Amino acid sequence: LLMPRGPAIAYPKDISAMLMMMDVHPGDTVLETGSGSGAMSLFLSRAVGPKGRVLSYEIRDDHHSLAKKNYRHWRAAWKIGRMEEWPDNVDFILKDISTAAADMESLTLDAVVLDMLNPQSALPVVYQSLKQGGVCAVYLANITQVIHLLDRIRTCKLPFSCERIMEVTHRNWLVLPAKIKNFKSNQISVPYVAKPSYWQEGHSAFLTKLRKFGPLLS
Template identity: 40%
Template sequence: MSRGPFAAGDRVQLTGPRARLHTITLEAGKQFHTHRGALDHDAIIGEPEGSVVTASNGDRYLALRPLLADFVMSMPRGAAIVYPKDAAQILAQADVFPGAVVVEAGVGSGALSLWLLRAIGPEGRLVSFERREEFADVARGNVAAFTGSVPPNWSVELGDLAERLPDVATPASVDRVVLDMLAPWECLDVVTEALAPGECCSATSRP
């Protein structure tokens, strides 16, 4: 996220007639097309956030940078996502804090990863485990699309957390563990060893 005038490469959420939302990535010389008309990206580039721009047919669009909640609801999905209201509950119950070392499984489409990365900040570290490579690729793409690049304090490990966590995290080195998976109880032994004394684990079981 950034402030100031829109620039090429920025993601922009356009609110058009009947409150319909469209999310685009600005590119100089490009156009955004609907069945009603076209809108030049150059009409947005250089304008302040909150500007109203006009398409070729006269339709007016409010241009804003998308909120994280907006982004996760419209991003490409390889697997089901954790919805914003559920992510908020997870962050609260797990008491995820800036600078925390967090382990997550599974990464899915990266929605919860984005919320965790925001919560821990640049001083924290997130390690996400995912069994399926195609899901991991989608998650990396989604996180990079929202943040501008893959954050240096985030890594995605392919494989089963129950088998690989001891290779990634030394005993008592992890502050929080979030398990969004089919059978989180299968990971409790390795999680207990990885967590620092007094820290916590939040688990959800998918049907």
């Protein structure tokens, strides 16, 4: 959350949920569209490990440069703090994913993350490389975008089933010793006050889980 950013970044609570949706394993190959500030790229990098690969596409040059810079700085800081190498397993690609059909021909993707304004434009390109049963996790800011996404899947008859649409909400609590008049420091029993925190995290995104299915045999 403290990294330099241009576009808004996905919150760790949402990224963690998306990683669980995709069930990313060490050694997986994962496609990300929308490098942004590189936050999701870092989480994916750790999830796939040294033997895995993350392909991160970004259409904007400024976002592409910032994501690469943040990733490079993270790797350098990790080496200084941990005395070990963070895996160099992310390829940042400056390209519109909707024009990258040729790139996808030789790939087999274990999972896909779409964090872009119109993810429906990427689905016809990436679905052919996504393995059967593979998950495409989509990060969208509002429910209208979710509707447009699902309608495009329906009208284009793309081989995806929508398994889940969710928000991730956390409720923060305060648990503190109560302030008591004439309190004696040698008292063994101390009453506590437990209440929801005044500061709560609001809505951040709708997370949509799509799974690729194969055609039924007649």
